[in-house]
Amino acid sequence: MEDIKCQCGHANPVGTYICEACGNPIGEAVKDKDTVLDMRYEGAARRSQTYNKTIIDKIWNFFSSVKIAVYMIVIVLLASIIGTVFPQEMYIPVPKPANIYYSETYGTLGELYYLLGFHNMYTSWWYVSLLLMIGISLIVCSIDRIVPLYKALNKQRVRHNPNFLVRQKLTAQIEKPAQWNQTLDEIEEQLKKRRYSIKREGDALLAEKARFSRWGPYVNHVGLIVFLLGVLLRLVPGFYLDQYVWVRDGETKKVPDTHYYVKNDGFIIEYYADHEFPQDIGLGEGDKVVKTYKTHAVLYENLNHGLAGAEPKLEKVTEHEILVNHPLKYEDLQLFQAGQKPNALSALNMTLLNEKTGEEIGKFKIDLYNPLPEYPITADTKVQILEYFPDFEFTEDKKPITKSTNPDNPAFIVNTITPDNPGGEKSWIFLGSYLPAAGVDNLYGFKFSMPDLTNITGLMVRKDKSLPLIYFGCFVTMIGLIMGFYWQHRRIWIQTEGNIVYLAGHTNKNWFSLKNELKAVMDKVKVPVLLEEKGKGGKAS
Amino acid sequence: MNRSRTLMRFAILAVIFVGIAVALYNGFIKDKAVVQTGQPAPDFVLNTLQGEPLQLSDYRGKGVVLNFWGTWCQPCEAEMPDLENAYKKYQGQGVTVIGVNIRQPEVTVKPFVERYQLTFPIAMDRTNEITQLYEIGPIPTTYFIDKDGIVKKIVIGGPMSEETISENMKLIVPE
Numbered sequence: 001m002e003d004i005k006c007q008c009g010h011a012n013p014v015g016t017y018i019c020e021a022c023g024n025p026i027g028e029a030v031k032d033k034d035t036v037l038d039m040r041y042e043g044a045a046r047r048s049q050t051y052n053k054t055i056i057d058k059i060w061n062f063f064s065s066v067k068i069a070v071y072m073i074v075i076v077l078l079a080s081i082i083g084t085v086f087p088q089e090m091y092i093p094v095p096k097p098a099n100i101y102y103s104e105t106y107g108t109l110g111e112l113y114y115l116l117g118f119h120n121m122y123t124s125w126w127y128v129s130l131l132l133m134i135g136i137s138l139i140v141c142s143i144d145r146i147v148p149l150y151k152a153l154n155k156q157r158v159r160h161n162p163n164f165l166v167r168q169k170l171t172a173q174i175e176k177p178a179q180w181n182q183t184l185d186e187i188e189e190q191l192k193k194r195r196y197s198i199k200r201e202g203d204a205l206l207a208e209k210a211r212f213s214r215w216g217p218y219v220n221h222v223g224l225i226v227f228l229l230g231v232l233l234r235l236v237p238g239f240y241l242d243q244y245v246w247v248r249d250g251e252t253k254k255v256p257d258t259h260y261y262v263k264n265d266g267f268i269i270e271y272y273a274d275h276e277f278p279q280d281i282g283l284g285e286g287d288k289v290v291k292t293y294k295t296h297a298v299l300y301e302n303l304n305h306g307l308a309g310a311e312p313k314l315e316k317v318t319e320h321e322i323l324v325n326h327p328l329k330y331e332d333l334q335l336f337q338a339g340q341k342p343n344a345l346s347a348l349n350m351t352l353l354n355e356k357t358g359e360e361i362g363k364f365k366i367d368l369y370n371p372l373p374e375y376p377i378t379a380d381t382k383v384q385i386l387e388y389f390p391d392f393e394f395t396e397d398k399k400p401i402t403k404s405t406n407p408d409n410p411a412f413i414v415n416t417i418t419p420d421n422p423g424g425e426k427s428w429i430f431l432g433s434y435l436p437a438a439g440v441d442n443l444y445g446f447k448f449s450m451p452d453l454t455n456i457t458g459l460m461v462r463k464d465k466s467l468p469l470i471y472f473g474c475f476v477t478m479i480g481l482i483m484g485f486y487w488q489h490r491r492i493w494i495q496t497e498g499n500i501v502y503l504a505g506h507t508n509k510n511w512f513s514l515k516n517e518l519k520a521v522m523d524k525v526k527v528p529v530l531l532e533e534k535g536k537g538g539k540a541s
Numbered sequence: 542m543n544r545s546r547t548l549m550r551f552a553i554l555a556v557i558f559v560g561i562a563v564a565l566y567n568g569f570i571k572d573k574a575v576v577q578t579g580q581p582a583p584d585f586v587l588n589t590l591q592g593e594p595l596q597l598s599d600y601r602g603k604g605v606v607l608n609f610w611g612t613w614c615q616p617c618e619a620e621m622p623d624l625e626n627a628y629k630k631y632q633g634q635g636v637t638v639i640g641v642n643i644r645q646p647e648v649t650v651k652p653f654v655e656r657y658q659l660t661f662p663i664a665m666d667r668t669n670e671i672t673q674l675y676e677i678g679p680i681p682t683t684y685f686i687d688k689d690g691i692v693k694k695i696v697i698g699g700p701m702s703e704e705t706i707s708e709n710m711k712l713i714v715p716e
Contacts, residue, residue: 053547057547135561136554136561235565236564237567256673370646387648390645401615402649405643405644
């Protein structure tokens with residue numbers, strides 16, 4: 001394709017609307033009309049419009065289209081809305097497989113939802129791909145526009161073809177007043193007072209201010225790109241950790257996927273006292289409202305972390321009172337208060353007694369987290385633990401099993417060895433009751449005292465190295481928005497051709513203020529002008 | 542001019558696409574499991590039920606069947622006698638079985654081991670550390686590790702049939 005030659009002799013690249021040199025409108029769509037000029041990108045040719053040859057250029061042009069970007073954004077928007085209609089798979093409230101859950105709960109619509117893959121949408125390949133394509137489009141669109149815009153603004157000339165001045169939105173022509181040169185100097189002074197920077201070429205003048213606001217949208221885009229980069233970094237190993245750990249009072253436990261250990265030095269739940277409520281909020285007897293969840297946590301580093309399972313060598317690194325929203329922080333690691341199991345069983349307190357006489361032989365305590373094989377009561381009496389089911393349950397075929405390793409419903413089979421019965425007698429111990437084993441006539445029984453309770457704190461383990469980058473991206477985005485919103489790029493051209501003085505103004509917004517400013521300047525130098533503000537299409541508005 | 546512009550575009554697009562490809566590969570395609578077939582099994586040390594330290598790497602030169610289990614898990618219970626038989630059968634050929642019990646106290650494990658007359662070593666993962674290291678999901682999970690410490694086969698879930706056990710054991714018999 002060939003360059004477009006302007007009547008001033010300058011050769012412009014294809015796609016140029018306004019001659020780069022003299023400002024004469026040369027684009028096919030605008031050159032023979034008298035409409036207001038579209039000053040976007042200074043009428044310069046956008047890079048992608050010039051040619052369309054190789055596959056690289058075609059990809060480039062696809063992403064440089066704002067129209068396509070808008071379509072992609074709208075699709076993502078609609079998809080995101082659809083994704084919230086029914087819960088995502090990971091938030092299904094009942095333990096049911098997804099293929100049954102959706103159709104059962106939401107009927108045909110639910111089944112369709114599942115079949116179309118909306119139940120796992122936000123992590124699906126097409127959703128993520130669309131987001132990434134928007135990211136690419138953001139970069140390409142910006143580069144495609146900022147380069148020609150920067151060049152055009154940087155090499156602005158003072159003198160223009162009168163066509164350019166007449167076809168601005170804000171324009172006026174007056175007869176050259178007497179002593180115009182002197183007046184023009186005064187105008188220059190006035191404009192300088194208003195913080196315009198001035199370029200003069202004899203009797204032509206270009207006044208310009210706040211050009212930097214034109215870069216606002218691009219700074220904004222850079223911020224968004226940095227933000228997206230931060231989100232993508234989370235996928236890189238080592239940048240992001242999301243784990244959970246339950247720790248009993250007094251227990252030291254490994255923080256999953258790290259070299260650290262955390263000790264719970266006391267987990268407290270505080271409740272509001274009645275007098276702290278300004279009014280009766282209708283609490284029933286025994287109802288309470290939680291005031292704080294607080295874990296006193298100590299963080300240790302394991303210096304001996306080379307071999308898994310080896311005896312840890314712990315060195316204290318920090319401690320902190322963890323409150324909701326006030327995590328323990330150490331380097332990148334954060335531990336948040338996230339769960340609680342108050343008053344969980346930790347040990348059973350029992351007394352061995354003679355069933356017939358009721359005589360108490362002695363007390364013993366079974367630690368439910370670490371039961372001993374046997375508990376000596378007196379010199380010749382002991383209780384042996386034969387089996388332990390921390391979370392006891394009978395299977396369908398009446399076999400005792402444990403459902404988990406948490407002591408939520410502990411049960412034991414014990415063998416009580418006494419002088420009367422040196423071989424021992426077997427019995428079951430449940431929570432608060434006991435049973436002789438089948439076919440055994442027991443001499444000894446148990447009395448249950450209040451069991452030891454413990455508080456278990458649930459800590460969310462987080463590591464997010466990309467967070468500073470994400471915040472920085474947000475900050476840059478904000479700067480860009482402020483630049484673009486609170487300043488306007490204003491330009492005023494004054495040019496004398498023979499006996500006529502051409503006045504013209506351009507701004508990217510707030511035309512009213514620009515008009516007043518120019519009027520005020522002209523009033524100051526006592527040159528009355530009737531400024532015309534044309535609407536699009538050349539009509540006066 | 543046009544040539545260099547195309548090159549520039551190519552460079553920009555290439556940087557973007559490569560960056561995205563790396564991120565996507567890490568996030569979606571790459572198998573993030575710590576223990577994988579063909580990879581070395583992470584070394585660890587645990588006390589056995591008898592209280593002696595057992596380190597996986599001490600078994601170099603022997604095939605190792607590493608079985609994660611708990612007494613609450615019925616399929617684990619179901620495959621125990623077969624594992625014991627296989628242990629006895631292949632012991633002479635340089636293959637051993639190690640049971641890793643998940644978090645349970647001795648009082649629970651001992652009667653179980655006695656009931657099934659298990660003679661292979663039981664490593665006690667009281668703190669759950671090794672279970673987390675191997676990222677154990679459903680149990681039983683069994684790793685068949687060769688004489689060089691390389692995982693040859695991972696069987697998730699069970700119970701394994703006697704046939705499955707001996708077939709996989711043949712994979713790890715040292716030459």
